Amino acid sequence: MPVRTDVDAVLERAIRAIAQDRGASMEELAARVGVSRATLTRLFSSREGLIDAMGRRILAHCEEVLEEARLQDAPVEDALGVLVTNYDVLAQLWSVVYVEADVLGVPELSAAADAVVQELTAFAVRGQGEGLFRTDMPANWLGSAMCSLAECAWQMVNEGYMGAKQAPDYLARLLLDGARP
Numbered sequence: 112m113p114v115r116t117d118v119d120a121v122l123e124r125a126i127r128a129i130a131q132d133r134g135a136s137m138e139e140l141a142a143r144v145g146v147s148r149a150t151l152t153r154l155f156s157s158r159e160g161l162i163d164a165m166g167r168r169i170l171a172h173c174e175e176v177l178e179e180a181r182l183q184d185a186p187v188e189d190a191l192g193v194l195v196t197n198y199d200v201l202a203q204l205w206s207v208v209y210v211e212a213d214v215l216g217v218p219e220l221s222a223a224a225d226a227v228v229q230e231l232t233a234f235a236v237r238g239q240g241e242g243l244f245r246t247d248m249p250a251n252w253l254g255s256a257m258c259s260l261a262e263c264a265w266q267m268v269n270e271g272y273m274g275a276k277q278a279p280d281y282l283a284r285l286l287l288d289g290a291r292p
Contacts, residue, residue, distance in 0.1 A: 130206040166208045166220035172200045182234040187243045195279040202265030205258035
């Protein structure tokens with residue numbers, strides 16, 4: 112009986128691999144994911160199909176997190192808590208989906224990622240209005256900084272430089288208090 116490959120596990124590993132090397136070929140991705148090229152091609156007929164599946168998975172997770180965070184009506188600190196707890200989703204969005212459309216070749220997914228970043232920007236505006244976020248910086252910079260810092264934390268966790276449980280606290284502290292002691 113042939114061994115079954117868990118598509119979700121392959122996608123998770125492929126997301127990490129493509130974040131490290133956006134130009135990786137199917138053969139390189141298969142090696143990094145830990146499956147044969149034939150298995151990867153059986154699951155995803157092309158690199159474009161794999162990228163599309165990764166992007167859709169990430170965007171679906173983003174939708175779940177944004178729904179849980181209730182960015183428009185939950186207390187700002189509570190919503191931020193949900194965002195930093197789920198930093199990996201924002202990191203994957205920023206690292207894999209929210210890149211130049213021609214880098215990964217899926218403009219539809221890049222447009223959906225733009226919409227997520229716009230929601231984060233609107234959340235930053237709300238946080239500024241409620242006095243939680245700095246007002247001396249543009250809200251779009253703050254929304255993008257959330258994703259960028261999340262990506263940094265995710266990479267540090269993936270590379271073993273930071274514990275996964277430390278990342279949300281570090282993110283919240285840096286976002287709210289800055290880098291000063």
